[in-house]
Amino acid sequence: MGFRNEIRREIVIDAAVDRVWDVLTDFGAYGEWNPSFVSVEGVAEAGTGLDIRFALKGDRTIRMRPTVLAAEPGRELRWLGRLFVPGLFDGEHRFEIHEESPSRVRFVQAERFRGLLVPFLKRLIEVDTAAMFERTNAALAERVEAIGSRE
DSSP states (O other): OOOOSEEEEEEEESSOHHHHHHHHTOGGGHHHHOSSEEEEESOSOTTOBOEEEEEOSTTOEEEEOOEEEEEETTTEEEEEEESSSTTTSEEEEEEEEEEEETTEEEEEEEEEEESTTGGGGHHIIIIIIHHHHHHHHHHHHHHHHHHHHHO
16 A cells, blocks of 8 residues: 555553543643653643644654644544645644543544655655654553553
């Protein structure tokens, strides 16, 4: 299958929807558990801006200031980030929470890429971004499940 400008990774988390949402939107705590999002400042509210630093290889980071498009508690958090100007390299990032049972969710992290630079950054998108999503999903599951075991 060819490159489709979208990366999607999912994981099953043994926790209630509300607990997953609470950890996902507690941006101030990201530095404690999230290996990919070094820091996130802002609130999960549609129309607001976020200030995000992503970890790159080595000790480098990249900063993005996306706008929250949707924040539906227990269901979806979605934002749009752009590199410099619209249409150059845009990424619509989303987190989805799907309840499978009262104590189990399927968590999806995905991003759709658009813009003139997308074909030139295909490897970064396909390999590096996919690996980042997998690390973040695993760390989220570990964090959420650890909180549940303490309750």
